[in-house]
Amino acid sequence: MPVPTTTAFDDQQRAWREYTATPWARIRYAVVAETLRRNLAALDQDRLRVLDVGGGDGLDALPLALA
Secondary structure (H helix, E strand, O other): OOOOOOOHHHHHHHHHHHHHOOHHHHHHHHHHHHHHHHHHHHHOOOOOOOOOOOOOOOOOHHHHHHO
């Protein structure tokens, strides 16, 4: 019996990557980034601890960690 070359996870990952390349996804990430920037600035602290429990692809978490 042949072994499948892709799995359901691979298909979902491919679909997600295609979505993140769409204009709507780019708008979404830009809005989230601006919202995070404004909220971080309002906290007026040099260093914060953030717990990311989303388990996503890091498109939100990495910019937050860098900030």
